[in-house]
Amino acid sequence: GQQVMQIPQYQHVQEGEDFTTYCNSSTTLSNIQWYKQRPGGHPVFLIQLVKSGEVKKQKRLTFQFGEAKKNSSLHITATQTTDVGTYFCAGGGATNKLIFGTGTLLAVQP
Amino acid sequence: AAGVIQSPRHLIKEKRETATLKCYPIPRHDTVYWYQQGPGQDPQFLISFYEKMQSDKGSIPDRFSAQQFSDYHSELNMSSLELGDSALYFCASSLGSRGTNEKLFFGSGTQLSVL
Secondary structure, three states, X not given: OOXXXXXXXXXXXXXXXXXXXXEEEOOOOOEXXXXXXXXXXXXXXXXXXXXXXXXXXXXXXXXXXXXXXXXXXXXEOOOOHHHOEEEEEEEEOOOOOEEEOOOEEEEEEO | OOOOEEEOOEEEEOOOOOEEEEEEOOOOOOEEEEEEEOXXXXXXXXXXXXXXXXXXXXXXXXXXXXXXXXXXXXXXXXXXXXXXXXXXXXXXXXXXXXXXXXXXXXXXXXXXXXX
């Protein structure tokens, strides 16, 4: 079945450093979504990418969808302590099923 | 703004008991999803409903069943509970059509502990 892997599993950075998480799907996706889950919280939608090669920015966050629509990345510039949490990509196909990636836990040291 | 409501927030059950989790989607949202998340794990897709009909099925055990009612709320019924069923169960809703991926709005989850 479809698998969505993310690397790294865990990243510890100093506040102000950059952070990137990578997402790879075993199958071609129709779209990819990114969610953030704070410790003890629920996943919160960040963005959706649909087009091949698409790049979207939200303040310090940059999201990219690969040309083959099988991979994606999230880059955070100059991390802040409020960025702490687990970042999940989630891959969609021609169904209502959204498969979550394995997640990257980001820790930010002040 | 109204969010996805899940009840109960916490549930403690014994092995082999049954449990019912409830989910009230955001008003006018027509699609409901159930996910299971173990400690330190990613949310695992269980099942989804669009317009009260099952639209997709994931890794939902045969011991579990779910349905979406006429008022769009959904219930996840879990029988013959096992220790391994202990997890955080999320419900999410979206506004969309069958076969599409719209952004999901998650509830706060039900923490199920099976002793």
